[in-house]
Amino acid sequence: MGRFISVAVLRELAKHGKEINLEKNCVLTPSAKDLVKELGLTITHGNQVLSSAGDKVIPVDQTLNTQPAPSPALVHIQEGIDNDLKKKVQKILEETLKPACPNPQALHVRGDQVIIQPFDQAPPGQRVGLTDVVTAKEGNLCAGFMTFDHSELPWFLNYDEADYIIEGDFMLKVGDQVFRAKAGDVVYIPKGSQVVFSSPTFCKVFYVTYPANWADFCD
Known part of the structure; x- marks a missing residue:
């Protein structure tokens, strides 16, 4: 089951930069997609890139073919950044998706x-x-x-x-x-x-x- 990325989660991620890399099973809510355009973000999502420019969806392979191959050192740095971002995304998701009340209880209000x-x-x-x-x-x-x-x-x-x-x-x-x-x-x-x-x-x-x-x- 995919993880929903809400506006609150996306705003938190945007504090770390306008290029955000999401895991393949993440799903942006309609409000979050609107926020992509509002904040001018670029979302790398699975095999696609969601750009704020005209709500344009571009295959990742196509975008990579237009750029020179990165050096091994740069790839190593990028992998470190991606892993760090994944941990931050996971932490935000855990905080956002956890229930408001850990132990709901029946209640009678007179x-x-x-x-x-x-x-x-x-x-x-x-x-x-x-x-x-x-x-x-x-x-x-x-x-x-x-x-x-x-x-x-x-x-x-x-x-x-x-x-x-x-x-x-x-x-x-x-x-x-x-x-x-x-x-x-x-x-x-x-x-x-x-x-x-x-x-x-x-x-x-x-x-x-x-x-x-x-x-x-x-x-």
């Missing part, structure tokens, strides 16, 4: 005991409440409650999220899209979205996010 606290990252004057009831201590996803009282919250999602509207009127702006949801509705927001949560009146929302430890991968 709704009548949940106290929703003011969200300290809300803009001044905005009455936004938020409380996590499942965290990385208990599982690989996070869950909790949000409230919006005639308020809005701009936010960037470094994770996937699904929201179930418990009561009231909920509004969500994702780019040029605006969703108006009511009690009983569900909305899904993909990772990497710039959004604005809001309510023209009052609403209470139950949310689920994945992974639970998304904050560990923020820049």
